[in-house]
Amino acid sequence: MIHITVTVDQEHLRVIGDVASVLRAKGMHVEQVLDNIGIITGSLPEDRRPDLESAEGVESVDEQRNFQLAPPDSGVQ
Amino acid sequence: MIEAASSGSGGSGTAAEAETTGRYIVIFAGTDTDASAVLSSAAGLSNVASSRDFRNRGADLSETRDADATVFASLGMAVVSANAEQAAALQASSGSQGKVISVVPELVHRVLTDSSSVYAHGYRDGVADLTARLDSGADTGNGSGDRPANFEDSATATWGLQATRATSSPQSGKGIKVAVLDTGFDASHPDFAGRNVTAESFTPGESAQDGHGHGTHCIGTACGPRSPSTGPRYGVAYEADIFAGKVLGNAGSGNDGGILAGIDWAVSNDCAVISMSLGADVAQVHPPYTAAGRRALQQGSLIVAAAGNNAERDAGNFGFVGTPANSPFIIATAALNQQLKLAGFSARSAPARGGQVDVAGPGFEVYSSWPMPERYKTISGTSMATPHAAGIAALWAGATGHRGLELWATIVQEAQRLHAPSVDVGAGLVLAPQ
Known part of the structure; x- marks a missing residue:
């Protein structure tokens, strides 16, 4: 499984819920539908990724990145 | 011309x-x-x-x-x-x-002449000026015009508030909502008693309480009080409404899912400014932040992010602006020291569209709030420059009513130009409205 963000294209922002339904049907486990910024987050088996990229209303599918701060006692943060 | x-x-x-x-x-x-x-x-x-x-x-x-x-x-x-x-x-x-x-x-206006004699005179004068500056030991690297900058914390205000002229601004950020997406907030900190704070966690299994310190420090710089119970003033927009989104856990880590959820939350709450002192050392532009930054701007929310600390300038490594600050629709903030020179760790513009440093802020030896019982701490980083820029943006939002791209243009237009290269400091030091 990989954690992904799906960026919904401009034309489908108003029907982001429908896009999410399509993504679910294609095997994505949808965790969040962020309708203000038009992004859907979740996870899916890596081999299903091309199915999502070709789905209607999808601008891009990107693997989630991790962010790490320096420890609290570090001089540079 | x-x-x-x-x-x-x-x-x-x-x-x-x-x-x-x-x-x-x-x-x-x-x-x-x-x-x-x-x-x-x-x-x-x-x-x-x-x-x-x-x-x-x-x-x-x-x-x-x-x-x-x-x-x-x-x-x-x-x-x-x-x-x-x-x-x-x-x-x-x-x-x-x-x-x-x-x-x-x-x-009377005239077309600028471009004759070789004028050019030669200009060249001569430029060399004479440079020679004079070098002879007098004057600093050619600072941005304050004729005299070298050398700010320091005083009994009443941190050096960063002095340099950005927040101390003399009539603006307070009153009525402006500022989101800080970070490690949360120490709700028990006495300096924020009575303030309008909305805290929300986007980190599974953790409350919005700050278990790291970074978030409380950044909130302090952006929105800390005008008159703390003890010590100097360290906060820019001292009457702003604070939205503390915990997108990084107590161990200081987070992922796109939490950060994007925090942005969505801030946008839906009409936050004029979203401060994000976080980043990954990834040079490629990450598409979710291109979309999120653009859509946030369209809805009146300006995202300000840290350029990154991946430079080691003493060793000849200039670093690069990482994600999410390299989004074309997110402001990337570099870190300056008390002489208004670039901090050695502050990342340089990356070549990709959006990879440029946009502005600079105080980001060296920055004193601000820290979770109790420590109460205060002095640390450095582009993470500390970012909430300075965010707080200044909030003051401009209050002064002008500008939002989104118009607010972006305002803080860039009003920034103090520096002698340092634009690849390192962008438009220069953010300044508060006077």
């Missing part, structure tokens, strides 16, 4: 008395002012031509030569042939009628 000609201009670049035409420029209160009526009643000027008479083909000066005045209606201005008495009468009318903002002499 034209510029105002100076009398006896020798290309020396020094200010001299401007050459004038004898006519005056009258600036009216607005473009809807009845300019002809004002000119007539205040100065007895009746022969007035208006650019409206020429519709969209521009005012033909050969046709208006005999007029006492030519009104440029869409600019709310007029060029007026008036004697000193009439000019004074128009100037006086600004007080009595409120329809004239100012009356100034019309300047």
Whole structure:
């Protein structure tokens, strides 16, 4: 499984819920539908990724990145 | 390109008395002012031509030569042939009628000459200036014009608030919502008692309470109080409404899912500014932040992010702006020290679209709030420069009503230019409205 963000294209922002339904049907486990910024987050088996990229209303599918701060006692943060 | 000609201009670049035409420029209160009526009643000027008479083909000066005045209606201005008495009468009318903002002499402008002698003079003067600066030991790297900067924390305010002129700003951020997406917030900190704070966790299994310290420090810089219970003032927008989104856990880690959820939350709450002192050392632009940044701007939320600490300039490594600051629609903030020079760790612009540093802020030895019982801490980083820029943006939002891309343009336009390369500091040091 990989954690992904799906960026919904401009034309489908108003029907982001429908896009999410399509993504679910294609095997994505949808965790969040962020309708203000038009992004859907979740996870899916890596081999299903091309199915999502070709789905209607999808601008891009990107693997989630991790962010790490320096420890609290570090001089540079 | 034209510029105002100076009398006896020798290309020396020094200010001299401007050459004038004898006519005056009258600036009216607005473009809807009845300019002809004002000119007539205040100065007895009746022969007035208006650019409206020429519709969209521009005012033909050969046709208006005999007029006492030519009104440029869409600019709310007029060029007026008036004697000193009439000019004074128009100037006086600004007080009595409120329809004239100012009356100034019309300047002579000339095309900049590009002859080799002018170029050579400029070159000579530039070398002379540089030599003088080096001889006097003056710092050519700071941005304060003639005198070198050397800020330090005082009993009343941190160096960063002094450098950004937050201390002398009449703005407080009152009524402006500022989101800080970070490690949360220490709700028990006495400096924030009575403040309007909305805290939300986007980190599974953790409350919004700050278990790291980074978030409380950044919130302190952006929105800390005007008069802390003890010690100097360290917060910029001291009356802003605080939205503390916990997108990084107590161990300091997070992922896109939490950060994007935090942005979505801040946008839906109409936060004018979203401060994100976080980043990954990834040079490629990450598409979710391109979309999120653009859509946030469209809805009136400006995202300010840290350029990154991946440079080691002493070792010749300039680093690069990482994600999410490299989004074309997110402001990337570099870190300056007390001399307004770039901090050695502060990342340089990356070549990709959006990879540029946009502005710089105080990011070296920054004193701010820290979770109790420590209460305060002094640390460095582009993470500390970012909430300075965010707080300043909040002050401008309050001063102008600008949001989104217009607010972006305002803080860039108002930034103090520095001698440092734009690849390192962008438009320069963010400054508070005065």
